Amino acid sequence: MPNLVPIGRALISVSDKSGLLDLARALAARGVELISTGGTSGMLRTAGLTVRDVAEVTGFPEMMDGRVKTLHPNVHGALLALRDDDEHLLAMAAHGIEPIDLLIVNLYPFEETVAKGADHATCIENIDIGGPAMIRAASKNHKFVTVLTDPADYQGLLDQLAAHDGATTMAFRQKMALAAYGKTAAYDTAVSNWLAGEIAEKTPRHRSFAGKLAQGLRYGENPHQGAAFYTDGSKREGVATAKQWQGKELSYNNINDTDAAFELVAEFAGDAPACAIIKHANPCGVAVGTTLAEAYLRAYDCDRTSAFGGIVALNQPLDAATAEKIVEIFTEVVIAPGASDEARAIFAAKKNLRLLTTAGLPDARSQGLAFKQVAGGFLVQDRDAGVLSTRDLRVVTKRAPTDAEMADMLFAWKVAKHVKSNAIIYVKNGATVGVGAGQMSRIDSTRIAARKSQDMAEALGLPAPLTQGSVVASDAFFPFADGLVAAAEAGATAIIQPGGSMRDDEVIAAADAAGLAMVFTGMRHFRH
Structure with missing residues (x-):
């Protein structure tokens, strides 16, 4: 397997033209023949560079509004041919195929087009076909061909050529092939997920997610775990x-x-x-x-x-x-x-x-997908974008909440959505005064939140815990009345919870006996 492979011919076809002129000039200065398409070719010629059109290589003009231009044996044969295989060399000679040693391609801006809110037809026209096909061909044949799909790698190529007299190393070609396959995989993922949204397909047969490396991390949750941070391209x-x-x-x-x-x-x-x-x-x-x-x-x-x-x-x-x-x-x-x-x-x-x-706040109501890995697969669900107003609440006790209690309950409900289950949140006058999170039983969360409030009152020198006169939110229903009773003992006067327990009547009766107001949301906020 060859290590150093010199670059004699390069095919360049890019939508993102940043850094391209400097790279093309450097290649031309080394005697590399440049082949290009459409707008890229025009840009290079305007800069005074000698460029050969792909149409000249293929013998066919670009057609069908540019949909067909590089899908031809003279391009793909030039990328895929094994230079150490006699049969491949004979086929190239027989059909007049000249090898391409370097492919520089980045794809139609599909994700950017979708993000701008373009119509369906425009999005379809921004799905690249020839680009991914060439990238895959060059990547497969990285034994002989160097492929670049990101302007961030241009300097790395120039460094290679300078260090190795116009050639690239196998290690560099492998690294670029890896980046290229990742690029096309992410691109296809974006198209697939967009189309699933277009036809309202909630459970496509194959579901994939893609990300771009934002930074490597020193470690994960613990020092013995490797980790990295990837962005998904969303805004x-x-x-x-x-x-x-x-x-x-x-x-x-x-x-x-x-x-x-x-x-x-x-x-x-x-x-x-x-x-x-x-x-x-x-x-x-x-x-x-x-x-x-x-x-x-x-x-x-x-x-x-x-x-x-x-x-x-x-x-x-x-x-x-x-x-x-x-x-x-x-x-x-x-x-x-x-x-x-x-x-x-x-x-x-x-x-x-x-x-x-940041430039602003995320929209708490916006839809999106969340996924979680499990052994052998992953779970996918809609992001929890559930929100409530007073119109959505049902008073189930003899006493209705006051306006102040209602305001605090809606505040507590917003917080409950972001507390690990089982979640209990005490709120008073627009501030949490006790949070119980992640316990295996709801009664434990209720008591822990009350106890933490008591500890805080002692630390602040207050005469009584702030749970006195507070409201309580529970992310899911109370399965028994004991949690509600514990909240009442802590001084809560009103409760917001989803309802739906087999013992709702028992819980409501306990609230009435304690003089509490209680509302049902009909919505649960489990967060595991």
């Missing part, structure tokens, strides 16, 4: 689209927790200033306030112990007053839809604090 605002202003590189757990925090605070888009503090993907404090600083302090007072080393997410641009409060304790990451110059200056003194800003 949803969040950690993948954020700008990092300072601090060391994000870790696997940082990225996971920051995503959880930002998705939670996005539930309060357009509302009063809001803050969510996350630890291990669960909120340890969520609140609204008249200012961001007040919202942060109210969230912090829910569980100051857990907030240490946590992730802070804001629903409005970070200001100086809020920044001053945040830096009073150790915080891993702060993410917000923007930050003032003054706030960034305050954070600059904390070199280990990561500050991320």
Whole structure:
């Protein structure tokens, strides 16, 4: 198997022309013959380079609005021929096929076209056929052919040619072939998933997901686990689209927790200033306030112990007053839809604090897919975009909730959607005052949340836990009345829960006996 293979002829056909002229000039300076198509050919000629049209190579003009131009044996034979196989060489000679040593192709901008909201016909016309076919051919024959599909690799090619007198190494060709197959796989995935959406196919026979490497990570959840971060090309605002202003590189757990925090605070888009503090993907404090600083302090007072080393997410641009409060304790990451110059200056003194800003908040109502790996496969479901208003609630107790209780219950319900099951959330005056998460029984979550509130009241020197006069949200129904009774004992006055238990009548009777107001949502928010 040859290691060094010199490059004598190159076929170039790209939609993304960034960096192309410099590369083409460098190839031409080395005596590489350039072959090209359409707009790429015109651009190279305008720059003064000598270019041979693909139509001259194939003997056929481009036709059918450019749908057919490179699908020809003189192209694919030139890419696929094994240069150490006598029969292949004889076939090339017999049919006048000249070898192509370098293929530079990137594909029609299908994903960008879809993202712009183009109509069906336009999207179809932006599905590349000849490009993927050539890429696969060159990649298969990487023993002899170098294939580039990303302008980011142009300099790497030039370095190879400089180091090896106009040739590339097998290691480089293999690496580029790997990148090329990944490119075409991701491209086909985008087309497949778009078409599934177009015909409303919820369960296509084959489902794939694709990503582009954003960064390698030092390790995963634990140091013995390798990890990397990939982006999916979507425009949803969040950690993948954020700008990092300072601090060391994000870790696997940082990225996971920051995503959880930002998705939670996005539930309060357009509302009063809001803050969510996350630890291990669960909120340890969520609140609204008249200012961001007040919202942060109210969230912090829910569980100051857990907030240490946590992730802070804001629903409005970070200001100086809020920044001053945040830096009073150790915080891993702060993410917000923007930050003032003054706030960034305050954070600059904390070199280990990561500050991320985005162009906006993700839409909590937007549809999308979520997937989770299991042994032998993966589960796919719609993202939990469920939201409620007072119109969706059904009062099931003798006493109806007050307006203040109703507002707090809707607040608690938004938070419950982002707490690991079994989830119990106590809320008072627009702030969480107790969070019970991830327990195997709902009664344990209820008691843990109440106990944490009691501990916090003692730490703050309050005469009574803030659960006194609070409301409670449960992400799923109470299977027995014991959880509701425990919430009442903690001082809760109203409860929001899905309903649907076989013992709903028993739970409702217990609420009535305790003088509680209770509403059913008819919607569950399990989060495993």
